[in-house]
Structures are given as C-alpha cells and as structure tokens.
Amino acid sequence: MIQKPAEQSLVVFSVGVYQMLLTAYPTRFRREYGSHMAQAFRDCCLRAFNSGGASGILKLWLVTLLDFIQSVVSEHRQKETQMNKAKTLKLIGSFLIIAGLALFSATFGSHSFWKFIGSMGLTGELMHPILAWLGLGSVLVGLSVLYLQLPSNKRFESKWIFGITGCCALVLIVFIFGFINPTMMRLGNPTIVFSVYSATLLGSLFVIVISLKNSETPNQSEPKQRM
Amino acid sequence: MTDTLQNPEEFPPLTPAVFNILLALADGEKHGYGIMQEVEANTSGQVLMGPGTLYGSIKRMLQAGLIEESDERSDPEMDDQRRRYYKLTALGRRTLRMEAERLASQVKIARAKNVFGVT
Numbered sequence: 001m002i003q004k005p006a007e008q009s010l011v012v013f014s015v016g017v018y019q020m021l022l023t024a025y026p027t028r029f030r031r032e033y034g035s036h037m038a039q040a041f042r043d044c045c046l047r048a049f050n051s052g053g054a055s056g057i058l059k060l061w062l063v064t065l066l067d068f069i070q071s072v073v074s075e076h077r078q079k080e081t082q083m084n085k086a087k088t089l090k091l092i093g094s095f096l097i098i099a100g101l102a103l104f105s106a107t108f109g110s111h112s113f114w115k116f117i118g119s120m121g122l123t124g125e126l127m128h129p130i131l132a133w134l135g136l137g138s139v140l141v142g143l144s145v146l147y148l149q150l151p152s153n154k155r156f157e158s159k160w161i162f163g164i165t166g167c168c169a170l171v172l173i174v175f176i177f178g179f180i181n182p183t184m185m186r187l188g189n190p191t192i193v194f195s196v197y198s199a200t201l202l203g204s205l206f207v208i209v210i211s212l213k214n215s216e217t218p219n220q221s222e223p224k225q226r227m
Numbered sequence: 228m229t230d231t232l233q234n235p236e237e238f239p240p241l242t243p244a245v246f247n248i249l250l251a252l253a254d255g256e257k258h259g260y261g262i263m264q265e266v267e268a269n270t271s272g273q274v275l276m277g278p279g280t281l282y283g284s285i286k287r288m289l290q291a292g293l294i295e296e297s298d299e300r301s302d303p304e305m306d307d308q309r310r311r312y313y314k315l316t317a318l319g320r321r322t323l324r325m326e327a328e329r330l331a332s333q334v335k336i337a338r339a340k341n342v343f344g345v346t
Contacts, residue, residue, distance in 0.1 A: 025279075033286065036259050036311055037278035043260040044278075067277025075283055 096142030103135030293319035
C-alpha cells in the first residue's frame with residue numbers, strides 16, 4: 001500500500017509517541033512485548049487513518065490512552081506482587097541463615113568463642129547442644145527457603161547442593177556428638193569438622209549472593225487470580 | 228506448566244479480555260493485531276482491545292498455559308516475518324469450552340426468567 005505523506009507523518013508521529021509511552025511499562029514486560037505492541041498500534045493507526053482520517057486517529061488515541069493507563073497500572077501491580085513475595089522470602093531465608101550461624105557460634109560460650117573462631121571450630125566445645133541444633137536447623141531452613149523460591153531450572157546448581165548438604169552433615173555431626181555426650185562435647189575429627197563447617201559457610205555465602213543476584217527472577221508459583 | 232497438570236475448573240471465571248482472546252484463537256492461530264481485529268468483529272465493535280490489555284492478557288495466558296507461541300510465519304496480507312503468532316493449547320480449548328458452557332447456562336437462566344422480554 002502506497003501511503004501519502006500526510007498519512008505517513010501522522011502515523012509515524014503517533015507510533016513515535018506510543019513508543020515513548022511504552023517506557024512506562026515494567027522493563028521486563030516492555031522488552032518482551034514492546035515491539036509487538038508498537039507494531040499492533042501502528043496497524044491500528046493505519047486502519048484508523050484509512051477509515052476515518054485524522055479524526056479516526058484521534059478516536060484511536062482516546063481508546064489507546066485509556067487502555068494504556070489501565071494496563072500500566074495492572075502490570076506494575078503484578079510486578080510489585082511478584083517482587084514483594086520474592087523479596088520477603090529472600091529476606092526471611094537470609095535472616096534465618098545469619099541468625100542460625102550466630103546462634104551456633106554463640107553456643108560455644110564466651111570463654112571458648114574466640115578459641116572457636118581462631119581455630120575454625122577445630123577445638124571448640126559446645127556448651128549448649130540444643131541451641132546449637134536450633135542454630136544449625138535455622139541455617140538449614142533458611143537455605144531451603146532460598147532454595148525453594150528459585151526457578152526450577154536453577155535448583156540443581158552445585159552451589160546449592162554444596163550448601164544444603166554441608167549444613168545437613170553438620171547438623172548430623174552435632175546431633176551424633178550431642179547424643180554421645182550431651183553436656184560437654186567436642187566436635188570430633190578436626191578434618192571432618194573443618195570440611196563440613198567450611199562447606200556450610202561457603203554454601204551459605206554462595207546461596208545469599210546468588211539469590212540476591214536473581215532478585216528480579218519472577219516467581220512461577222503465583223497465587224490464583226482472575227485471568 | 229503443562230496441560231496435563233491443570234484442570235480448567237481450577238480457573239476462576241475468565242475476564243472478558245481473556246475469553247475474547249481464547250474465542251478469537253478458537254479457529255486457528257493469529258498474531259496480536261489479528262486477535263484485536265477478530266475481537267472487534269466478534270463483538271460488533273463493542274469491545275475495542277488496546278495493545279496494553281492484549282499483550283498483558285497474552286502474557287498471563289502464556290504463563291497459565293492457555294495459549295502458546297506458534298512458529299512465526301508471514302501473514303500473506305501483512306507480509307511481515309517478525310510477527311509472533313499464538314494458538315490455543317489443549318488446556319486453553321477446554322477452558323474456553325467450559326467458560327462458554329457456563330455463560331450459555333446463565334443465558335438459559337436469563338431466558339427462563341424472561342429477562343429478554345416477551346417475544
């Protein structure tokens with residue numbers, strides 16, 4: 001179809017303005033659908049101009065502006081819901097990990113705490129085994145919360161397995177030694193303790209860093225809503 | 228999200244936009260502008276769907292597994308390779324049928340209550 005200059009300029013101008021308006025949508029949505037929306041609007045402009053001239057374009061703009069306001073609000077609201085849920089889960093998970101590690105460290109008592117830090121847990125003695133279990137349990141739950149909010153295609157990355165397995169092993173070791181000598185226990189073989197404790201710490205750090213990097217990943221398990 | 232994992236009964240009543248898009252795709256795949264045209268024609272111009280509502284609904288319908296992207300192809304009329312085509316999934320077709328049946332039963336009740344007046 002050969003277009004007249006007036007038609008071309010009015011349509012080009014309208015599409016240009018619409019493309020500027022598209023920046024109001026959330027970035028992810030705009031990247032995915034922006035070009036298609038602009039193309040659909042351009043087709044609508046051509047048809048409106050061919051059927052009604054400039055007044056046809058004006059009528060189209062009235063409809064489009066209403067649609068624009070409604071859909072921008074809707075898309076931002078959905079983005080907020082997704083982000084809030086993901087952020088809350090990440091905060092809870094991170095808090096549980098940090099609080100759990102702090103609690104675990106604190107169970108070595110004030111005297112042996114610095115000894116524990118200096119020796120990386122090789123010679124530390126657990127003064128409060130139950131609190132130690134609670135601390136490690138908290139780390140494990142925190143790791144699981146962060147792990148479960150990941151998209152399914154990222155769940156089998158080695159750093160996650162590393163962190164969670166390390167934590168599980170540490171919980172098991174503390175439980176076993178706590179069972180053998182519940183009042184005052186040593187953590188057992190230094191090499192094993194060092195490996196497992198380092199694995200847990202590194203895994204936890206990895207998990208926190210990765211989850212913060214993925215903070216914009218949409219959560220697939222959204223609550224049911226009217227479509 | 229796969230078709231086998233979801234039941235159309237799990238979906239609450241559809242919005243008019245989603246129902247109209249499903250209806251537009253019932254007889255074959257279409258691109259965005261094609262859907263807009265079809266919706267306008269199906270509703271005698273009473274529903275004018277803008278690009279924002281259209282693609283917002285398409286996004287949610289893709290996530291819910293009601294529609295899927297088809298291989299891109301050029302529309303002989305539009306002659307543009309960049310267009311993205313959409314088609315119904317089996318779940319989308321079942322959902323459309325259930326919603327149409329729900330609406331039809333309500334129309335039946337309305338008739339029984341003489342809402343349309345004496346003819």
